[in-house]
Amino acid sequence: xxxxxxxxxxxxxxxxxxxxxxxxxxxxxxxxxxxxxxxxxxxxxxxxxxxxxxxxxxxxxxxxxxxxxxxxxxxxxxxxxxxxxxxxxxxxxxxxxxxxxxxxxxxxxxxxxxxxxxxxxxxxxxxxxxxxxxxxxxxxxxxxxxxxxxxxxxxxxxxxxxxxxxxxxxxxxxxxxxxxxxxxxxxxxxxxxxxxxxxxxxxxxxxxxxxxxxxxxxxxxxxxxxxxxxxxxxxxxxxxxxxxxxxxxxxxxxxxxxxxxxxxxxxxxxxxxxxxxxxxxxxxxxxxxxxxxxxxxxxxxxxxxxxxxxxxxxxxxx
Numbered sequence: 001x002x003x004x005x006x007x008x009x010x011x012x013x014x015x016x017x018x019x020x021x022x023x024x025x026x027x028x029x030x031x032x033x034x035x036x037x038x039x040x041x042x043x044x045x046x047x048x049x050x051x052x053x054x055x056x057x058x059x060x061x062x063x064x065x066x067x068x069x070x071x072x073x074x075x076x077x078x079x080x081x082x083x084x085x086x087x088x089x090x091x092x093x094x095x096x097x098x099x100x101x102x103x104x105x106x107x108x109x110x111x112x113x114x115x116x117x118x119x120x121x122x123x124x125x126x127x128x129x130x131x132x133x134x135x136x137x138x139x140x141x142x143x144x145x146x147x148x149x150x151x152x153x154x155x156x157x158x159x160x161x162x163x164x165x166x167x168x169x170x171x172x173x174x175x176x177x178x179x180x181x182x183x184x185x186x187x188x189x190x191x192x193x194x195x196x197x198x199x200x201x202x203x204x205x206x207x208x209x210x211x212x213x214x215x216x217x218x219x220x221x222x223x224x225x226x227x228x229x230x231x232x233x234x235x236x237x238x239x240x241x242x243x244x245x246x247x248x249x250x251x252x253x254x255x256x257x258x259x260x261x262x263x264x265x266x267x268x269x270x271x272x273x274x275x276x277x278x279x280x281x282x283x284x285x286x287x288x289x290x291x292x293x294x295x296x297x298x299x300x301x302x303x304x305x306x307x308x309x310x311x312x313x314x315x316x317x318x
Contacts, residue, residue, distance in 0.1 A: 008306065012299045019295045024066045027284045069288070079285035081278075088289045092271060098169065099270035102263075106190045107251070110197030117198070118205025123232065125210065133202065140199025145192050149265035152188045163188050169269040189266045197251070204247055208240040215239075242309055249305035253297035 060068075072079060078088035121133040157165035164185045173179050212218065213236060221231045260272040267273075271290065278286035 008303050012303065016292075016296060016299060020070060020292055021066065023291050023295070024069065024288060025062065027288055028062050028065065030282070069285075073289070073292070078289040081286050082283050083278075083281050088285050091274060091286060092289065095269060095271040095274045098167075098268060099263075099272065102186060102189050102268055102270060103193060103272075105186070106193030107197055109190065109194035110201060111248070113194065113198040114201030114205055118202040119209055119232070119237070121202065122206045122209035122213065123228075134206070137199045137202040137206075140195045141203065144261070145196050146261045146265050148195065149188070149192045149262055152192060153265075156188060165266070167266050167268040189262050189268055192262055192265075201244070201247065204244055205240070208243050209236060212236045212240045245308050246302075246305050249301040249308075250298060252301050253294055 069079065076089070078092075080087055081091060084091065117133050117137075121130045121137075124130045153165040156162045162184075165188075167185050167189065168181075171178060171182055171185070173182050209232075218231060218236060221235055222228075226234075260276060262268070263270045263272040264276060275287065275290050277283075278290075
């Protein structure tokens with residue numbers, strides 16, 4: 001396993017270098033001026049704007065800027081935001097707490113819903129239960145999260161008045177009442193994301209379990225007198241989870257970037273909202289940091305998924 005891990009790292013590192021070069025080049029050549037907000041300010045002269053540009057290193061060639069950025073990133077310095085003048089790392093830390101609270105809980109809820117329903121749907125194939133679960137999964141997968149979010153706002157906020165439709169980022173949990181308020185304002189965005197993730201996973205889990213139920217080893221296990229529960233738990237799920245693990249591993253990095261659309265609908269001040277706002281403002285250091293960290297997480301969790309394969313299926317050899 002150690003040799004396999006080193007081999008994968010030798011592939012992952014050049015891949016991340018190539019990704020960083022591509023992202024940096026695209027953002028550097030993208031239209032839009034990071035200091036465009038100063039152009040319309042008559043109090044700031046052209047000389048002052050040029051000095052600000054030099055202080056950020058924007059007057060240097062792209063390759064020089066890239067090497068400076070990459071060497072600083074390796075040391076843990078992600079640079080400073082062009083707009084807020086704050087360290088990028090500090091901005092991310094401020095937003096990650098909200099993102100982990102909303103997106104993390106929604107992802108765990110989606111997993112807890114998808115696994116049992118997906119397995120039940122596969123076991124009871126073509127039954128009424130299967131049709132109901134499949135229909136719910138199809139609707140959850142087909143309807144965009146922004147539409148579901150707006151629908152939730154109309155029903156549960158405007159019509160019923162149960163939950164606030166805008167997330168209050170200034171709320172501090174200091175007592176039981178504020179904790180209840182925090183739960184109430186989190187229910188709708190968490191529910192929207194959980195339903196969407198659960199719908200996607202249910203379809204994959206159902207398909208994976210159905211593929212395994214057709215195999216000869218399942219018939220052999222039943223012929224030996226094993227119960228249906230034992231066959232499903234000890235044999236079918238172990239092999240069916242191999243393709244599902246890849247999907248789960250590649251979805252985990254999404255917790256870092258946040259739910260881009262849902263955070264915009266409910267005004268949740270997470271890292272996804274930070275990314276969208278930074279793109280609008282051409283805040284290259286923030287966009288670059290979030291995009292590259294996302295790429296690192298994808299490569300890392302892809303490696304974790306490959307390592308888990310051998311634990312799930314002994315037939316997988318390194």
